[in-house]
Amino acid sequence: MCGGVEVAGRYTESGKPVRVYFPNPKAALPMLQADGSVEWLPWGRRQEQEGKLPATGWARVDSISAGKWARFHPREVWIVAERFMEKDPAGVSHWFDLEEGQAIEGLLVAAGEERRVYVVTSLPPPGCESIHGRWPLVRLAE
Numbered sequence: 460m461c462g463g464v465e466v467a468g469r470y471t472e473s474g475k476p477v478r479v480y481f482p483n484p485k486a487a488l489p490m491l492q493a494d495g496s497v498e499w500l501p502w503g504r505r506q507e508q509e510g511k512l513p514a515t516g517w518a519r520v521d522s523i524s525a526g527k528w529a530r531f532h533p534r535e536v537w538i539v540a541e542r543f544m545e546k547d548p549a550g551v552s553h554w555f556d557l558e559e560g561q562a563i564e565g566l567l568v569a570a571g572e573e574r575r576v577y578v579v580t581s582l583p584p585p586g587c588e589s590i591h592g593r594w595p596l597v598r599l600a601e
Contacts, residue, residue, distance in 0.1 A: 460517055461578045461595040463544035464488065464563065465554070470497045470539055480544075481516040484508060488576050491537040491562060491600055500567070500576045511570040518566040518577040520596060531568035536576060537600040538563040545591045553590055562600035 463480040470489045471477045479486050484505055489497035503516030518528060540563055542556045557563070564579040580593040 460545065460580060460591055460593045461543050461563070462546050463552075464538065464540040465542045465544075466539065467541050476541065486516075488538045488565065488578075489540075490565060490567065490576060491539050497539060500574055503575055503577050510573050510575075512568055512573055512575050513577075516577060517580045517593065519593070520579055520581045523566060523579065528566060528568060531570060534567045535579075536565040536567045538565040538576065538578065539600070543595055543597075545594070547590045557597060560599050561597050564596040564598055 462482075463478055465476055465478045466489055468474045468476050479488065479502065481502055484507075486502040487499040488502045489499050492498055504510045504512050504514050506514045508514070512531060522528065523533065540557060542554045543563060544552050544554050546552055565576045566579050567574065567576050579596045581596050582592075582594065
């Protein structure tokens with residue numbers, strides 16, 4: 460389900476790679492902008508956080524297609540990362556590298572002044588079903 464991402468130093472303030480994990484209430488994800496820069500926005504919303512947007516960090520591709528996110532004015536975005544992490548049923552972390560030019564598909568949504576980005580998920584690729592039943596959509600960044 461993508462519990463974490465590693466972001467390359469070229470996209471961070473420190474210039475060093477950063478790992479971001481969803482359980483951290485301050486977790487934010489870098490979205491690629493048209494000019495090549497990035498904008499960091501909060502990664503979803505946790506149950507205990509204030510806000511009107513869904514309390515989750517993920518958006519299923521089938522729920523997006525069904526219009527369940529429409530009231531939040533969704534916009535497809537690209538999350539730049541070097542790799543992402545999935546935990547298997549035993550709680551063991553597995554890191555998966557993205558290839559050059561790939562990004563994780565995100566869904567940028569808003570409610571009033573609140574803006575957050577959610578990782579878009581679908582079924583896992585063949586051979587990865589035993590790790591987790593939902594997988595981030597990884598595509599070539601457009």
